[in-house]
Amino acid sequence: MSSIDNTDPLIKVKDLYKIFGNTPRKILPFVKKGKSKANILATTGHTVGLQQINLNVQRSEIFVIMGLSGSGKSTLIRHFNRLIEPTEGQIIVEGEDIMKFNAKGLQHFRRYKMSMVFQRFGLMPHRTVLQNVAYGLHIQGVAKTDRNKKAIDWLETVGLSGYENQYPSQLSGGQQQRIGLARALCTDAEILLMDEAFSALDPLIRSEMQNQLIDLQEKLQKTIIFITHDLDEALQLGDRIAILRDGKLVQQGRPVDILMSPANYYVEAFVKDVNRARAITVETVMKPPDCRVSVDTIGGAISQMRNAKAAHGYYINNGIYQGVLRRQHLESFDSSQYSNVIDGSILETVPSIQANVLLEAVISDTLKHELPLPVLDEDGKIQGQLSRVNLAEVLSNQSNSSSANANNILYSMSCF
Template identity: 65%
Template sequence: MTEMTPDQPMPGASATPADPRGATDGPLVRVEGLYKVFGPDPRGVLDQVKAGRSKADILAETGHTVGLKDINLTIDKGRIYVVMGLSGSGKSTLIRHFNRLIDPTDGRILIDGTDVMALSPRELEQFRRHKMSMVFQRFGLMPHRKVLDNIGYGLQVQGVPRAERLAKARHWLEAVGLEGYEGMYPAQLSGGQQQRVGLARALCTDADILLMDEAFSALDPLIRSEMQDQLIALQEKLHKTIIFITHDLDEALRLGDRIAILKDGELVQEGAPVDILLRPATDYVKAFVKDVNRARALTVDTVMKPPSHRITAETIGEALEQMKGHKGDYGYYFNDDGYQGVVSQKALEEAARADANAPLNEAHWEDSPAVTTGDLIEQALPGTLDAEYPLAVLDENGELVGQLPREALAEVLTYAEEVAAEDPEKPTETAKV
């Protein structure tokens, strides 16, 4: 699909940063022209939906409810793809199409090149057992089965021998931090522990795709945050394709590699979290993002600028020559031990008058903290405010990839205030679809 362009560009952050989680193996899921109409004659009103009549008008005149309208999206393998929206937006309806718990009124769903709608009942059964697993909002555990048996249930359905499935179940029990709980029943566990069991059960089948429908929304805030941490940590090792449904933007921004926002069954914006947050496409999306604390949601790589030059010379005179070959009156000094600090042209010129051939040492550079691309802006703020020069931005290998001036942070935070001041009408919840 073509991403929407906001009517007010975001200052700074001129380009979307490189994805810190690396390249993917390409698209695994494609949704093409997906429509879902609920009612006795959905095909009979489909033309009205395609003609652009509103959801409210169609419901009032025909008694049919538009669940989804012309959804087109692509989900890459090994990514967390978040679908978010308020109740009634169609997000839960959408996720149930992937494993055909709901069949569309029109459109196609391709999973790894296979048209899900073309599967026979037997093929669909195997598809659900091996290709996808689901984590439910209300845990979905069987109360009469112990934890280990709950985790291994999907393998039991697949016909995996008991010894093998229990060994795998024990592995995933430990992976979600519940070692020692295998002999307990779900009722003996807290809500967060039950959801860990649900997550372990979904992972145990080794399915390609993990569907998570409001999986953490029933949990207390602290436990919810811990489960998000757990999922992020597991994803860094497993690189599963996860389709995650939520109504919470903070959760979406924290978890998602890409985010799709639905409203009344329509896709109103899709993109990387930084695009959603900094470049909202509609007033509806602006209403979602205006209350987000950007300093806690954005990382340094979203606002950094191209770096000033890197100084690597061994002597004062050589360093001065390196600096004069570039614009600016300062540079970031690196030696064999990595980044050391900031050297200024003024300090080098003063030192050169005494002895230009003298080696550079700690007397010639100023201590200046560096930040990394993945640091939150909130973490970088104190150092930025105290530093005379923009902070050096380093990648995970300690290489210079940017700089963080105060002006870049001011642009982002000022823009946040301007968006909030517009105060677009707050989205209101409607009945669930």
């Protein structure tokens, strides 16, 4: 077998169709000709589960598949480990089409390559917590001492150290889901399937589990396929998101792509009530700086700002941001002072922000300052700027907002 390029997608789904019924192959041509799901059900009694799904999942990413009930998301995830067989199409994992696996090959694939966390936990009530977590290793034939040691380590990782000898019924729902997560991780499978894994949990516990998954992913770098019907959850967890409707893939992309450029009215309806400040980073919406002042004299700074038609400039010394200069203030100096060197007495202090933080974290500072905030990289070099109006436009979902409308948004933001 040829070697696999690690830059290639780990999983490729190609032209995947799933039709439920007695003679799905006979119905497939009608689906390909564009007959609707409702029409096919009414005329043939067959249910169209998936229609021409094409997507790639990259290594070490959290790929979220979302949609409403009946959209096909749970059907799709069960194709990845062949719990459901497709009517037509390919699922290629590390260059191998898993549809070609025989029974033994499929068994090996499920035991070592891919594990799953279920919505309703899927725990065995007659086994202890430790036995549940170690079960996958037991199936793999790992010696009891070794599998128990590893299971104990994973229980500690998910915050359940000391519960080894309890039974699932003695634990809360959040704790039971942690057991399910530890069991899935214990096998060292590279791919983790999570089907509505947190949807049965109370909101607070659900949020804690989301945060724990993010923390674990930073350390483990698994490839995670996560199913949800909740857009807020998808935006929080997903490196990329695919949205299904009636078995069709209607849009896929980064969270910011989904929020800022919805593909159609269906996606637009999904995202309209989302708190964008909790999902979009500064880098996504920042503008280029109005003016970089790279000279050392007052006159030189005035000249640079005039050429840039800018009312202010970010003073840069040795490539590092030092503060803000206002053109009006500098022009108030007598021309005899234009040769004077810029010093701290004429610099205005405006707090800097970083590009990778969420907008939610910078709203307060943005509202406090009339001037746009400079966006810096880790070395203190300026990358862009974020202004009040820019922030208001993004959060109001109107890129062509009027000043009055932007002011209304700013007022409502100030009430946070």
